[in-house]
Amino acid sequence: QTTGLVGLAVAENPHERLRILYTKILGVLQNIPKDAAYRKYTEQIVNQRFNLVQTETDVQKLEDKLNSGRIEEVIVQAENELSLARKMIQWKPWEPLVEEPPSDQWRWPI
Amino acid sequence: TVRPKNEVEQKQLCAFGEYMAEILPKYIQQVQVTCFNELELLIHPDGIIPVLTFLRDHTNAQFKSLADLTAVDVPSRQYRFEIVYNLLSLRFNSRIRVKTYTDELTPLDSAVSVHKAANWYEREVWDMYGVFFANHPDLRRILTDYGFEGHPFRKDFPLSGYVEV
Numbered sequence: 001q002t003t004g005l006v007g008l009a010v011a012e013n014p015h016e017r018l019r020i021l022y023t024k025i026l027g028v029l030q031n032i033p034k035d036a037a038y039r040k041y042t043e044q045i046v047n048q049r050f051n052l053v054q055t056e057t058d059v060q061k062l063e064d065k066l067n068s069g070r071i072e073e074v075i076v077q078a079e080n081e082l083s084l085a086r087k088m089i090q091w092k093p094w095e096p097l098v099e100e101p102p103s104d105q106w107r108w109p110i
Numbered sequence: 111t112v113r114p115k116n117e118v119e120q121k122q123l124c125a126f127g128e129y130m131a132e133i134l135p136k137y138i139q140q141v142q143v144t145c146f147n148e149l150e151l152l153i154h155p156d157g158i159i160p161v162l163t164f165l166r167d168h169t170n171a172q173f174k175s176l177a178d179l180t181a182v183d184v185p186s187r188q189y190r191f192e193i194v195y196n197l198l199s200l201r202f203n204s205r206i207r208v209k210t211y212t213d214e215l216t217p218l219d220s221a222v223s224v225h226k227a228a229n230w231y232e233r234e235v236w237d238m239y240g241v242f243f244a245n246h247p248d249l250r251r252i253l254t255d256y257g258f259e260g261h262p263f264r265k266d267f268p269l270s271g272y273v274e275v
Contacts, residue, residue, distance in 0.1 A: 093133065096136065101139050
C-alpha cells in the first residue's frame, strides 16, 4: 500500500503520531498569552482535529472526515503547525503594530 | 461585456483577510480585496519572515507555493520600492499577495529561508532595482551584463541606458 504521493512514506500507526503532535502543539500554545487570537484559533483547530482522531479509528474514514488529503499529509501539516507555534513564541505577533507606514505609502493611484 | 462579480468569493476573501489581521496585528498594516477577488496584505518590512512562515505553515492558510516575487518602483514616495510576494495555496486553491516597502539603502530579510523558490527572484530584484536582501545565500547579478553599472528597472534609469552599444 502506498500514499500515492512521491516522497511520503506510508505512516504506520498515524493515530498515535497525531495524538503526540497535537498534545505537543497544545503544550506549546500554553506559553502564549491567553487573549492572543492565534492561540484561540489554533486551539480550536487542533482540538477539532484531535477529537476526530480520537473518535475515528478507521484510517480511510478519518481522511474523509478531516477532508485534508492523505493522513500522511495531515501529519506533515501538524508538524508544520508545531514548528510555527514555536516560532510564534519568539516573534510575538499579537502585539500592536510595530510602525505606521508613511501616509502616502499605500495610496494607489499615486 | 463586464466580468461577472463573484460575491461569495469576495466575502470569503474579506473574512480571511480579517482573520489574518486579527492574528498578526504586529506586522499587518492594511488588508484589501480588489474588485477582481484578489486579497492583498500590506506588511511592515520587519514582518516578512513571520508572515510568510505563518502563511506557509498554518492549517487554515497553507500557502506552500511562492508564485512570484517582484518589486515596484514609485520614486515619489519616501520608501520608493514596494516588494510584492504572490503566494498560492494548493490545498485551498487560493492566491494571496503580500506587499512590503523599503527604500534604496535599507536591507530586507530574505525569503529564501521560508521558500526556496525566492532565490533567483531576489537576485533579479537586486539586479534590476538594487534592493539588498540580508541572509541571502548568493546575491549577485542575474540578468545584466557582467560589468553593468546601475539598476535598469528603476524609474530614473533611461530607456536606452548610459552606455552606447
